[in-house]
Amino acid sequence: MKRTFPKHYPTSINAVVVSRAERDLPVQSYIPEVVRGVGVSMKHFFINLRDMLQQNRPDPVTERLDPGISTISYPEQKRPYPDRFRGLHRLTTRADGSPRCVACFCCSTACPAQCIFIEAGEYADGDKRRGYEKYPVKFVIDELRCIFCGFCVEACPCDAIRMDTGMHAVPYDSRDQFIYPKDTLLKFTDRAGKTQTENPRHEPGDASHPGVNREHPHY
């Protein structure tokens, strides 16, 4: 269907006509309106005081849609975030504490805000993962640029980046504090306090992986 835009402004079907107050002495002196405004505040004050004394004050965290106070004492009290809330990123770890990230750049490719910087490197000589894998020497997320779309999480082939920390970026006093390096991201946990993920994976170098060298061919 072809969409057309209205040629005229909508009629006043849904509009409420507000009568404008005349600029007479009571209005211009503001006094009656101030008294009325203070009256509203005092009404809520006494209702809250009564609820507090009677201890029947509804919990604003869980029952915020109920009539009553919708103010909470943040940050001591916090509203519960939904399970799939996309919070700050974290980098998941393997059992040995190394990052699962293999520096494939899929997240930084998918990122529409271009907030992920990665520098890839190779495990050092003698490391059991030497040669098989890359790892991120640097992994930096600019949380100010991030738009929390979650594309990085979807793009990751290794389940190495997640946004399940349940945290949001707290205000800092300078911008560079929003730039999270690898170590910070690796320290973040999910809401249960774990740095790993439930998804199993076996990679070259892990004990669960069949041999992949000429000494132990896999027949």
Add this chain to the structure above:
Amino acid sequence: MPMFKLDGVDIPFEPGETLISAAAKKGIEIPHYCWHPGLSAPANCRMCLVEILPKPGMRPLMLDVLELDSKTGEYKPAQKPKLVPACQFPAAEGLEVKADTSPHVVQARKAVQESLLLNHPVDCPICDQSGECKLQDYWLEHGKFSKRLRDEPVHKPKAVVFGPTMVYDAERCVLCTRCIRVMGEIAKDPVLGMRERGNLNEISVAPGRQLDGHYTLMTEHVCPVGALTSQDFRFKARVWFLRTASSVCQGCATGCNAHLDYDPRYNKAFRYRPRENHAVNKYWMCDEGMLSYRQAHEGRITEARVNGKTSTVPAALEAAAKLFEGGARASIAVVFSAQHSLEDNWALAELANTFGTTLRFWSGKGDGDQDAILRHADKNPNTAGVRGLVPEAKPLSALLEAVQSGTVHHVLALGGMTAEAIIPAGIKLITVAAHDGSLAQAATVLLPATSWAEQSGTYVTAKGVRQVSEKALEPLGASRPAWEQLAALGKALGVEVSWTKLRAIRSQLTASLSEQAPLAS
């Protein structure tokens, strides 16, 4: 020219040419792994199978096969035509070939893809070929199947170090033998071979040897998958972030055509890839050349220097004017550079003409190794160009003698790198250079010039082929193209310069070159 038909399209061919190569020249790609236009055709990947229609009145060659009936789940006898590899089948007049239009060919391609991917580790995230991999491309084009193998795939050696430049991953290898052939046929050093059979088949280096020599990076270049990766480019960048400029290798006088891949976000060059040019380098480049992209960043002069101290360009120009204040303009010696483009040298020649000086010399890197394949002994990209532009120029050693005998005091030089290591102290030397070297070290005033990667320039190969290299990077630091620095220098010295744009130089350059006799090889 004789013609054959591929999917109804007339394709001209030269007698003896194969189907795939004639189609490639026409711009039609028949999918392939093992075929490379510069190598022999072993027809071992079976990706380029095509159907040849029988001549009118002839019976087609049919094979008896069993076909799975998906409805009943049972095999029933059927017939299919015998397919032929297009990379080995010579084209013939009036031949009718079916590729994309034949259901048998489509089915065969899909089956070949599935076979090649059967034990593939699918580690694209950590594979450097990812993004320019034929397995990825053809999977999208010719068979978007999911894996039917439910067992653990066969594992083979990964990250085997083949030599100082190459790492091999047997799991990713499709065993097309291109690397074996490139070492045998192009590098004339058959150091690679195959070992084992079937599932365990892999490429290996000859016992007691490692993959070394001057053409090892060509194995990575021809590898259609991520089996061979170069130690230099390994894990440095993802190819889809790179942009490409058509460049000319600066390593020697052969002037191989190359793609310079760079990341515009960081203004950094990452690698060279050979660019096809049958007049110069065909499909190949040597290792030194392939790694010479680093010269865009290594040993560069990016700031002006006055008496060895870093300075701004305006301050350096002022110092240059003061330095040349006393002497007569006509007594300024001018040094051309075989390391710089024709445009840069032309600007210097123009400046020398305005000075009215006849003291003209030329410098360049010293000679090096050579071979009969590509590497030239002359390690300068533009010797023939400079010699053609200023045939009267004498070698730099003549200037050094003149300086030592005290006849020359003022020198204006282009290019820092020279074969001569020591420049006598006490001369008033202004150098415009992109790279560090003895002329840059000895300079009283040094102006930073851009390298070939940061400007468009013309270079003449030893065989006299004039080639243009495109601009890739933005100028590093305070560097500007040498012709621009020379114009600024001319203004600072109080002479009028006639050029302000590259286009103006190019048009005058073409005019002055056409007056000359053809360049000797």
